[in-house]
Amino acid sequence: MSPTPSIDISVHGDQSIATSNLPPVKVSVIENDRIRNASSFLEIFYERAKLHPQKTYLRQAYGEHWHEFSWGEVYRMAARTVTALRSMGLQPGDHIGLLSKNCFAWIVADIAIMMGGYVSVPFYPTLSAKDLDEVVQLSDIKALFVGKLENWEEQRHGVNSSITTIAFPHFEGNSPLDGCNYKWDDILDFAPCTDPHQPLADEIFTVIYTSGTTGTPKGVMLDYACANQVMKHERAKPAYGVYQGVSERVLSYLPLNHIAERVVSEVSPIVAGSEVSFSESLDRFAANLQSVQPTQFFAVPRIWVKIQQGILSKLPEQKLQKLLKIPLVGRFIKHKVKKGLGLSSVLSAVSGAAPLSAALLRWYGQLDINIQEVYGATELCGGVTYNTLDDITPGSVGRPLHGVEILIDEETDEVLIKAPWVMKGYYKSPQKTAEVLSPEGWYRTGDTGRLDNEGRLIITGRVKDTFKTAKGKFVLPVPIEHKMGANTNIGQVMVTGFGLTQP
Secondary structure, eight states, X not given: OOOOOOSOOOOSSOOOEEEOOOOOOOBOOOOOHHHHTOSSHHHHHHHHHHHOTTSEEEXXXXXXXXXXXXXXXXXXHHHHHHHHHHXXXXXXXXXXXXXXXXXXXXXXXXXXXXXXXXXXXXXXXXXXXXXXXXXXXXXXXXXXXXXXXXXXXXXXXXXXXXXXXXXXXXXXXXXXXXXXXXXXXXXXXXXXXXXXXXXXXXXXXXXXXXXXXXXXXXXXXXXXXXXXXXXXXXXXXXXSSOOSSBOOEEEEOSOTTSHHHHIIIIIHHHHHTOEEEEOOOSTTHHHHHHHHOOSEEEEOHHHHHHHHHHHHHHSOHHHHHHHHTSHHHHHHHHHHHHHHHTOXXXXXXXXXXXXXXXXXXXXXXXXXXXXXEEEEEGGGTEEEEEOOTTOOOTTOOOEEOTTOEEEEOTTTOEEEEEOTTOOOEETTOHHHHHXXXXXXXOEEEEEEEEEOTTSOEEEEEETTTOEEOTTSOEEOHHHHHHHHHTSTTXXXXXXXXXXXXXX
């Protein structure tokens, strides 16, 4: 008999569903004119909750079971949270933090923050107390949602006592959320608000902090206009693979404080009416992926490498190549591999956040897993170029999306981007903003690159990574690293020449 889930999923009058059966891919949800003509993804969320309140929206993994929450249930939980936040004295425009690994409550809280007219500030769930204290002070948050964490006992010392803390439900295997001002049950005891916020295009909806590995973390301010432009393009020509005309399934597992995962697991699913499932843990990731069989799968290159290594550990490269050359056997092997991974239903496999080697792209292509690379940045609210399924070109990150302009600096080869969804700037840092964003709207990416004859962007490295030899010759580390990284026996590669004598 399966263990009884210990997570509290009561929603005070709203019924939750527990099931281990996965529904098949089915016809796209019905849409009305208000959804099609909505001015923001938040407005689309409101409409979906009204149009199909019983349809499953969020799924939370716990062991072999999944707890499901409908659009209507999520709306009501978020509306109750808004009332609770107002009772704490929070005013529209106030900043509210999120510190948690991915879970259903993260999305509920983020929607509530927007529904109340506040600004969400998500943090890395693994921050030390010292680093958390730094970004908490920089961000001016008035309240903090605390959730699935491994070491809240230590992290809590990085949160000033003047900040109101709200605990998510406890997830088994994670740190107890002691010392928080409010529990999840306390929040859901409030009555739902009846006047959800209707945002203006120029309102900031989130401030996302960079990792700070090269200095003080910078808070990227994104307004609803940015997200609206991404939403508009995603509807017209899907780049993230989550608007394919079917009932999409997404597995959320990468940190939600990253803009890529935020778009893939929150913004785009709201736009498309997708079903979002949350992986329970790193140990359960493979099982969760196989259970969900997502129609869209987003991963960073390191994950794609890990998956490749897992395949080759069971089916060595030489044997795999021999089997793939046999027509009937090859098709069977491809199907078996994809089903075993949990990728048998994938309509779009996407990679981003770091360069994907051309060799790895080709390797997956032979298994009929055609990975579409997306290129972008937090400052660009996600992606600005991508490889379409009919034009996957190894070594490039594809052509620019509609409305995106690309300029290559003649002196440094730096890639400059102008797009309708560029950030408004860095929070309280006009000087840092001016360093990367010109008055004309060009954003300096810090990446070096070139455009091929077909207008595809090819990233060649980072401006700061480029170094000169003793003879004055520039060296770009990335192409060398990619060639070495093609060897599956090599996990990580770094090429450097600073302070070394030229051979």
